Amino acid sequence: MDQQQFAEIDRIFNPRCTAIVGASADERKAGSLFLKAWRTTGYRGNLYPVNSSESEIQGLKAYPSLKAIPGEVDLVVVCIPARSVLSLLEDCAAKKVKTVQFFTAGFRELNDSGLKREEEMVKIARRGGFHILGPNCAGIYRPSLGIPCGALSLVDKEEGEIGFISQSGSLALRFIIEGIARGFRFSKMVSYGNACDLDSVDFLEYFALDPQTKVISAYIEGVREGHRFFEALRRAAKAKPVAIWKSGRTAVGAEAAHSHTGSFTSSKVAWEAALKQSGAMRVESMEELSDLLLAFQEIPPLKSWRATVISGVSSGGGGETVAAADTCDNLGLEVPPFTVQTQRRLEAVIGQVGSILRNPLDVSQAYANPQTVYKTIEIVAADPQVDIMIIKEEMDLFYAFMSEEGAMELNDLLVGLREKSGKPIVMVSSLGIAEEGRLRLEKRLHQAHIPIYPTLERAVKALVHRSRYAQFLSQVS
Amino acid sequence: MDQQQFAEIDRIFNPRCTAIVGASADERKAGSLFLKAWRTTGYRGNLYPVNSSESEIQGLKAYPSLKAIPGEVDLVVVCIPARSVLSLLEDCAAKKVKTVQFFTAGFRELNDSGLKREEEMVKIARRGGFHILGPNCAGIYRPSLGIPCGALSLVDKEEGEIGFISQSGSLALRFIIEGIARGFRFSKMVSYGNACDLDSVDFLEYFALDPQTKVISAYIEGVREGHRFFEALRRAAKAKPVAIWKSGRTAVGAEAAHSHTGSFTSSKVAWEAALKQSGAMRVESMEELSDLLLAFQEIPPLKSWRATVISGVSSGGGGETVAAADTCDNLGLEVPPFTVQTQRRLEAVIGQVGSILRNPLDVSQAYANPQTVYKTIEIVAADPQVDIMIIKEEMDLFYAFMSEEGAMELNDLLVGLREKSGKPIVMVSSLGIAEEGRLRLEKRLHQAHIPIYPTLERAVKALVHRSRYAQFLSQVS
Numbered sequence: 046m047d048q049q050q051f052a053e054i055d056r057i058f059n060p061r062c063t064a065i066v067g068a069s070a071d072e073r074k075a076g077s078l079f080l081k082a083w084r085t086t087g088y089r090g091n092l093y094p095v096n097s098s099e100s101e102i103q104g105l106k107a108y109p110s111l112k113a114i115p116g117e118v119d120l121v122v123v124c125i126p127a128r129s130v131l132s133l134l135e136d137c138a139a140k141k142v143k144t145v146q147f148f149t150a151g152f153r154e155l156n157d158s159g160l161k162r163e164e165e166m167v168k169i170a171r172r173g174g175f176h177i178l179g180p181n182c183a184g185i186y187r188p189s190l191g192i193p194c195g196a197l198s199l200v201d202k203e204e205g206e207i208g209f210i211s212q213s214g215s216l217a218l219r220f221i222i223e224g225i226a227r228g229f230r231f232s233k234m235v236s237y238g239n240a241c242d243l244d245s246v247d248f249l250e251y252f253a254l255d256p257q258t259k260v261i262s263a264y265i266e267g268v269r270e271g272h273r274f275f276e277a278l279r280r281a282a283k284a285k286p287v288a289i290w291k292s293g294r295t296a297v298g299a300e301a302a303h304s305h306t307g308s309f310t311s312s313k314v315a316w317e318a319a320l321k322q323s324g325a326m327r328v329e330s331m332e333e334l335s336d337l338l339l340a341f342q343e344i345p346p347l348k349s350w351r352a353t354v355i356s357g358v359s360s361g362g363g364g365e366t367v368a369a370a371d372t373c374d375n376l377g378l379e380v381p382p383f384t385v386q387t388q389r390r391l392e393a394v395i396g397q398v399g400s401i402l403r404n405p406l407d408v409s410q411a412y413a414n415p416q417t418v419y420k421t422i423e424i425v426a427a428d429p430q431v432d433i434m435i436i437k438e439e440m441d442l443f444y445a446f447m448s449e450e451g452a453m454e455l456n457d458l459l460v461g462l463r464e465k466s467g468k469p470i471v472m473v474s475s476l477g478i479a480e481e482g483r484l485r486l487e488k489r490l491h492q493a494h495i496p497i498y499p500t501l502e503r504a505v506k507a508l509v510h511r512s513r514y515a516q517f518l519s520q521v522s
Numbered sequence: 523m524d525q526q527q528f529a530e531i532d533r534i535f536n537p538r539c540t541a542i543v544g545a546s547a548d549e550r551k552a553g554s555l556f557l558k559a560w561r562t563t564g565y566r567g568n569l570y571p572v573n574s575s576e577s578e579i580q581g582l583k584a585y586p587s588l589k590a591i592p593g594e595v596d597l598v599v600v601c602i603p604a605r606s607v608l609s610l611l612e613d614c615a616a617k618k619v620k621t622v623q624f625f626t627a628g629f630r631e632l633n634d635s636g637l638k639r640e641e642e643m644v645k646i647a648r649r650g651g652f653h654i655l656g657p658n659c660a661g662i663y664r665p666s667l668g669i670p671c672g673a674l675s676l677v678d679k680e681e682g683e684i685g686f687i688s689q690s691g692s693l694a695l696r697f698i699i700e701g702i703a704r705g706f707r708f709s710k711m712v713s714y715g716n717a718c719d720l721d722s723v724d725f726l727e728y729f730a731l732d733p734q735t736k737v738i739s740a741y742i743e744g745v746r747e748g749h750r751f752f753e754a755l756r757r758a759a760k761a762k763p764v765a766i767w768k769s770g771r772t773a774v775g776a777e778a779a780h781s782h783t784g785s786f787t788s789s790k791v792a793w794e795a796a797l798k799q800s801g802a803m804r805v806e807s808m809e810e811l812s813d814l815l816l817a818f819q820e821i822p823p824l825k826s827w828r829a830t831v832i833s834g835v836s837s838g839g840g841g842e843t844v845a846a847a848d849t850c851d852n853l854g855l856e857v858p859p860f861t862v863q864t865q866r867r868l869e870a871v872i873g874q875v876g877s878i879l880r881n882p883l884d885v886s887q888a889y890a891n892p893q894t895v896y897k898t899i900e901i902v903a904a905d906p907q908v909d910i911m912i913i914k915e916e917m918d919l920f921y922a923f924m925s926e927e928g929a930m931e932l933n934d935l936l937v938g939l940r941e942k943s944g945k946p947i948v949m950v951s952s953l954g955i956a957e958e959g960r961l962r963l964e965k966r967l968h969q970a971h972i973p974i975y976p977t978l979e980r981a982v983k984a985l986v987h988r989s990r991y992a993q994f995l996s997q998v999s
Binding site (some may be wrong): 073075126127150151181196197198206211212214215219221225226292293294296297298300301302304305329330331356363365372373375380397399401402403405407412448475476478479480481484499500502 | 550552555597603604627630632635658669673674675676688689690691692693694696700701702703719741743769770771772773774775777778781782783807809833834839840841842843844845846847848849850851852857874875876878879880882884886891916922923952953954955957958961976977
């Protein structure tokens with residue numbers, strides 16, 4: 046991707062003036078929902094509803110056509126039926142817009158005449174010198190400019206460093222919500238649907254160069270230019286961590302993908318081999334991808350990734366240490382033995398009986414006393430064999446055996462320990478019966494940038510991705 | 523297991539009089555925590571604290587020794603140091619108690635002299651005609667009699683039909699909490715620790731015969747009588763569904779298991795082969811076991827298990843249908859095509875553009891209108907190819923696109939549809955930003971016995987366990 050191509054894509058994410066075609070007095074129409082979203086998320090540009098028969102929509106002056114809008118229009122958001130789009134695109138060409146993003150569906154994912162119409166659309170776009178996103182997509186998301194994704198009236202208050210490429214609009218929304226809930230943040234996102242003009246590869250090349258984007262992630266159902274895609278992927282993965290969730294991998298999934306975005310997916314085996322060669326990370330579900338993004342955002346690169354797992358913080362954790370050892374071993378995270386010195390220091394604090402003075406560590410002999418629990422974790426943090434600490438906090442059991450104040454106190458101490466020791470802390474917090482309390486505790490941990498996972502397995506998988514990327518980088522550089 | 527042996531184990535779960543040895547004025551001591559738990563969970567029997575130097579503890583008369591207690595004692599709960607247990611056991615023999623359960627740890631899991639002490643303990647028990655639970659365990663849990671597990675002051679208000687055998691006390695507690703939170707319920711539970719006398723196999727044989735127990739589940743680190751265990755498992759699995767979570771499977775896990783409960787675990791391969799032959803279900807994590815228990819409790823046996831997955835209830839779900847197809851195909855749940863009639867009926871309600879009129883189904887063209895969403899699901903429920911419905915409800919997106927009232931209304935309609943159609947409904951509800959609302963919605967679904975899973979993958983895995991057990995039964999019967 047040369048500088049001019051980069052600037053073209055960059056422009057897509059920076060619309061100063063946006064027209065929404067298809068907004069109307071009917072609040073439940075897609076166009077109206079889009080307009081409402083752009084109005085309420087603080088978009089810092091001019092916003093023009095376009096409707097041939099209404100003069101005002103949601104308090105904004107409406108224009109009968111694109112041409113009637115005074116001044117430039119960078120982005121046109123299209124929410125009108127598929128049969129009317131070709132004449133609209135001629136207007137876009139005349140108005141010299143930069144980008145047209147289509148929520149409108151009913152093209153190649155439906156039938157051959159839909160595919161033909163897409164080809165017509167691309168011809169007009171080439172002639173008019175603009176780009177098309179979609180059709181059948183939710184379009185761009187740019188939190189720093191207050192640009193929402195699709196019809197979701199929600200934009201993260203803080204800008205992040207994760208670039209996200211999603212063939213699906215609904216999953217794009219899901220990731221925005223998941224990111225806000227769990228604290229991972231996006232620089233830019235694009236949902237590109239049927240990809241009649243711009244495809245995943247264009248955004249992959251763009252994000253690889255984009256200085257605001259430090260981690261690249263993608264949900265993809267199918268790609269058309271396989272060779273170009275994997276070349277771009279290889280280059281991107283050397284520059285930044287890249288995580289790919291490829292769906293439509295199975296026969297049933299491939300059929301579903303075709304009716305969703307008109308994608309023809311290639312074989313699972315071919316994809317996996319090519320991904321592996323590229324150095325990109327393969328994930329297989331929404332959860333795995335969110336978990337990975339959280340780990341890449343919150344955990345700095347380390348020289349080595351030997352972990353300790355600590356359970357029994359709020360009650361007995363013996364069985365959980367055994368299960369934790371299995372989980373780490375199965376997934377490939379090293380949990381080394383503590384040094385003899387660490388074992389002796391632990392014994393002095395919590396004794397030997399009933400505790401397992403091993404890694405994974407059961408601290409239940411501290412009897413849910415925040416100060417004693419903290420002392421044991423402090424000893425473990427000082428062990429030269431330990432690079433990262435995974436702590437299982439059963440937020441429910443806190444309420445059975447430890448007060449909320451005690452739990453908050455412990456967590457504040459742990460945040461301090463992370464700074465003092467320089468060793469990252471990852472928290473595992475299960476759902477249960479004390480959900481309101483769990484939410485309060487987790488909120489405070491979020492604010493301190495401690496990543497939280499709902500199960501140990503998911504935490505370990507994310508750390509394994511994080512550590513393998515570090516390994517990969519050291520091999521290629 | 524003959525009738526007398528059954529009666530012996532049955533007696534363990536029915537103590538009319540219980541002594542707690544080791545309770546004291548110090549509220550943070552284990553014995554005091556146990557006493558508090560038994561006092562507050564409504565135990566329907568006599569409760570006697572035993573302490574040589576205190577006359578009253580937590581408002582109850584304390585006795586200087588077991589012998590000083592007037593009348594019979596069925597169960598003795600022991601929370602005193604390991605060095606004092608032999609003379610206590612002589613007292614138990616003299617008092618003719620039925621069961622002694624040891625929270626006390628520091629035996630075979632620690633060293634050889636601990637193992638020798640356990641052997642002495644068993645000799646006294648045989649002579650005295652009583653049984654030992656543990657040592658190093660949380661003991662029994664019997665919700666219908668108000669008997670708590672370990673020091674957790676929490677007992678499910680309703681009795682259930684799941685029997686649970688746990689080598690670990692902390693995981694027993696975790697399952698009690700998880701069960702209360704998610705709505706699966708236990709008949710009886712036992713945490714048996716080092717198993718110096720009674721081992722998992724004894725409880726397995728007991729639960730196989732126990733009329734109150736319809737599903738058997740176990741967390742096991744190691745067994746001693748392998749042949750007897752697998753024979754019992756084979757017989758139990760023919761009578762009732764049996765799910766086994768065997769930890770300590772990996773080298774690291776085996777080491778941890780040995781220091782936890784003194785277990786020597788056998789090889790992963792041998793276990794897996796024997797489990798498979800027995801017809802019991804193998805699970806590999808706490809989450810997988812809870813998910814399975816919920817499915818067995820809430821979903822009746824079906825003749826066939828063809829599923830539909832419905833997403834886009836609250837916003838676009840196209841990408842999720844593709845991912846769902848992959849998930850079901852990978853894990854082995856059949857998602858058959860809808861009949862042509864169903865497709866036509868769906869098209870009449872939500873149209874074709876933007877929706878995927880396939881299974882998995884995207885109902886986002888219903889634009890989060892509860893009545894329209896319901897109509898589509900009603901059509902799917904009438905499809906003769908569909909036996910069970912999995913519905914993804916993004917509780918967050920409800921709050922963006924549907925009111926809480928609308929979501930409640932939809933869910934109430936769905937509960938009615940389950941009755942009307944006779945087809946079970948499974949809900950998938952993700953965590954996110956509208957957590958308080960999610961909790962309210964989930965509570966109502968819980969009350970209607972709709973099982974809820976946090977991810978589609980976990981729901982599908984549980985259903986696959988459920989369906990495979992049905993298959994297994996039809997083969998052996």
